[in-house]
Amino acid sequence: MDVSQLSAEDYASADRVQRLLAGSFGPSPTLFRPMRSWQDFVVGVEAGFDTTWIWEYYNDLSRRGWLHEALPLLTPTLRALCQPVIERWDARYCAATGPIKPQGLLTSRSSTQGRWWHDRFPLLIDHxxxxxxxxxxxPEPRRLTE
Incomplete structure (x- = not known):
């Protein structure tokens, strides 16, 4: 990501996003920390999600939620820098996950309000x-110990 072309307006939009979303998602010192956090989460899912932390899985998806909320608030220049990076990690997340089997209204697509990442589960688990x-x-994910 080439940040040398960013203007004062771009930096101001990143600061504004951090302030606006701090209450909803917790503090975020920089725009790039949630991006890195999403990357780290995806790498963990690819390696085999440890179901000891299964109760944290959907909480961890808030990393992507932060990015979903932040992108429209950024300047076009900053969005153009961030979007391709996020899309690459989204593609890897999709490759490492499968679509959940709907279980009534709680897991319907309308319940996640366009947040497709909530409609997926890890295909490889340490269980x-x-x-x-x-x-x-x-169907049940493949286990690392198989």
Missing amino acids: DQEIPLPPSWS
Whole structure:
């Protein structure tokens, strides 16, 4: 990402986004931290999601939610720098996940309000048999220990 072409207006839009979204998603020191956080999460899903932290999975998706909220608020220049990076990690996330099996209204597409990443589950997991998997994760993901 070439930031040498960013203007004072671009930096101001990044600062404004951080202030506007801080209450909803927690503090974010820089625009690039949520991008890096999404990248790290995707790498973890690709490697095999540890279901010991299954209760954190949907919470971790808020990283992508922050980016979803932030992008429209950025200047066109800054958005043009960020969007391709986010799209590459989104594609990798899609490759490492499968669509959830709808389980009534709670997992319907309308319930996620266009946040498609909530409608997917990891295809490869490191799973403790004592931890139940959500019924929407169907067919059951492949296990690292298989």
